Amino acid sequence: MTQDAPKLRPPAPQPTAARPYHHGDLRAALLAAAEAELAQRGMEGFSLRSVAKRAGVSHAAPAHHFGDAKGLLTALAAEGFRQFLAAQGAREALADHDPASQLVAAGLGYVDFALARPTLFRLLWQSERPDFSDADLLQASRAAYSHLIDQVADAGGRSTADEAAVWAVAHGLADLLAAGRMKSVGSLPQEARDAMLTAIIRRSLPTGGVRP
Amino acid sequence: MTQDAPKLRPPAPQPTAARPYHHGDLRAALLAAAEAELAQRGMEGFSLRSVAKRAGVSHAAPAHHFGDAKGLLTALAAEGFRQFLAAQGAREALADHDPASQLVAAGLGYVDFALARPTLFRLLWQSERPDFSDADLLQASRAAYSHLIDQVADAGGRSTADEAAVWAVAHGLADLLAAGRMKSVGSLPQEARDAMLTAIIRRSLPTGGVRP
DNA sequence: CTCCTATCTTGACAGTGTCAGGATATGGGC
DNA sequence: GCCCATATCCTGACACTGTCAAGATAGGAG
Numbered sequence: 153m154t155q156d157a158p159k160l161r162p163p164a165p166q167p168t169a170a171r172p173y174h175h176g177d178l179r180a181a182l183l184a185a186a187e188a189e190l191a192q193r194g195m196e197g198f199s200l201r202s203v204a205k206r207a208g209v210s211h212a213a214p215a216h217h218f219g220d221a222k223g224l225l226t227a228l229a230a231e232g233f234r235q236f237l238a239a240q241g242a243r244e245a246l247a248d249h250d251p252a253s254q255l256v257a258a259g260l261g262y263v264d265f266a267l268a269r270p271t272l273f274r275l276l277w278q279s280e281r282p283d284f285s286d287a288d289l290l291q292a293s294r295a296a297y298s299h300l301i302d303q304v305a306d307a308g309g310r311s312t313a314d315e316a317a318v319w320a321v322a323h324g325l326a327d328l329l330a331a332g333r334m335k336s337v338g339s340l341p342q343e344a345r346d347a348m349l350t351a352i353i354r355r356s357l358p359t360g361g362v363r364p
Numbered sequence: 365m366t367q368d369a370p371k372l373r374p375p376a377p378q379p380t381a382a383r384p385y386h387h388g389d390l391r392a393a394l395l396a397a398a399e400a401e402l403a404q405r406g407m408e409g410f411s412l413r414s415v416a417k418r419a420g421v422s423h424a425a426p427a428h429h430f431g432d433a434k435g436l437l438t439a440l441a442a443e444g445f446r447q448f449l450a451a452q453g454a455r456e457a458l459a460d461h462d463p464a465s466q467l468v469a470a471g472l473g474y475v476d477f478a479l480a481r482p483t484l485f486r487l488l489w490q491s492e493r494p495d496f497s498d499a500d501l502l503q504a505s506r507a508a509y510s511h512l513i514d515q516v517a518d519a520g521g522r523s524t525a526d527e528a529a530v531w532a533v534a535h536g537l538a539d540l541l542a543a544g545r546m547k548s549v550g551s552l553p554q555e556a557r558d559a560m561l562t563a564i565i566r567r568s569l570p571t572g573g574v575r576p
Numbered sequence: 577c578t579c580c581t582a583t584c585t586t587g588a589c590a591g592t593g594t595c596a597g598g599a600t601a602t603g604g605g606c
Numbered sequence: 607g608c609c610c611a612t613a614t615c616c617t618g619a620c621a622c623t624g625t626c627a628a629g630a631t632a633g634g635a636g
Binding site for chain 1: 406407408409486489490491492493524525527528529531532533534535536537539540543545546548549560563564567568
């Protein structure tokens with residue numbers, strides 16, 4: 153490109169601009185719209201056409217970027233797994249540095265994510281719509297799994313049972329709380345809830361929560 | 365149409381009979397067809413018209429018995445919760461009679477149900493389609509919850525944390541195994557898997573699995 | 577025997593995902 | 607500075623879905 157021509161369009165060309173034919177970053181806009189749509193209308197009310205409308209494009213526009221609805225949800229799930237790991241990392245950064253505390257923190261992050269984005273959580277763990285053989289999604293989900301395995305090992309876990317126990321507790325808490333079923337815990341104020349979750353997760357640790 | 369016509373139709377009028385105008389027990393037939401449809405096409409591929417076709421009736425026939433799709437799935441969920449409790453009862457009948465063993469057995473039944481009917485399990489715990497304020501469904505789900513609470517109390521649990529810990533472990537194991545995510549456990553032969561699940565659930569018991 | 581009511585069917589409508597074909601803008605080659 | 611290959615996006619169509627309205631049929635009460 154030559155000189156200072158006022159050409160360099162901002163990546164997102166004014167949200168309120170008279171919509172140009174070419175969106176600029178439609179792929180990202182569709183992913184954001186899809187997540188908003190999921191959060192608002194739920195997994196089962198999700199509609200591809202509605203996502204397109206929310207992004208301000210025609211009903212067939214998503215096809216070029218994602219192929220079909222499964223493709224969009226696959227990409228969204230991959231992004232979701234990365235945010236899922238990030239939520240765990242955020243808790244870990246605030247916790248003590250010993251392995252047990254780090255593992256418990258990851259569990260709290262697991263629950264944080266499920267409570268903050270319940271429908272996205274379901275997309276990751278219970279939906280059949282994403283293509284879990286997709287390379288990108290597979291890598292993202294494996295990264296989350298590896299993180300768990302590593303942390304359990306650091307905390308002294310040596311068996312499959314150790315990994316499964318911690319995973320199951322964190323996942324069960326996250327799923328039941330996200331679905332609003334475990335009201336005895338879900339209705340507690342944040343601090344009390346965190347304390348209770350910590351106690352519960354610690355119970356499942358390889359060493360029974362006691363440092364060796 | 366006069367008299368001696370071979371009129372007296374059996375309640376379920378020969379599955380292969382030239383379908384009469386009145387089915388006889390369409391409500392039950394639709395529930396069975398719906399469960400089969402869920403098992404075969406999954407939660408997200410579920411179609412009311414397809415259920416009607418499977419039951420051999422017109423696409424609008426379910427409306428009279430269930431109102432709409434939500435109504436059908438609500439009734440199916442209530443039935444599902446009863447089967448869910450029955451699966452736990454089946455395991456309990458085979459277990460030792462001490463409270464801890466009974467509680468562990470209920471957990472194994474929890475997982476049994478999820479593995480045998482994964483989509484129905486999802487309908488009970490993660491779907492938004494049933495109307496969970498429906499009286500019958502509410503009663504069925506509360507019965508399942510009460511059963512858990514009672515068993516935890518019998519096993520020496522005194523706090524909310526005790527209940528939540530056992531529930532979360534059983535639910536997490538069930539959900540992850542039903543979704544095929546926890547392969548390290550799911551790929552074990554039945555006996556070894558049961559042994560591992562028992563060890564994991566026992567870990568979460570109020571007394572740490574040790575009889576007081 | 578008649579009629580009332582529950583049961584089931586047919587037909588229509590709006591909304592959905594996907595495909596085919598046409599319109600439009602972008603950037604690289606000249 | 608111009609032009610066109612290509613990526614991007616739109617319009618229109620199809621089969622399928624859930625739901626509603628209106629009609630057909632059967633069972634049972636009187």
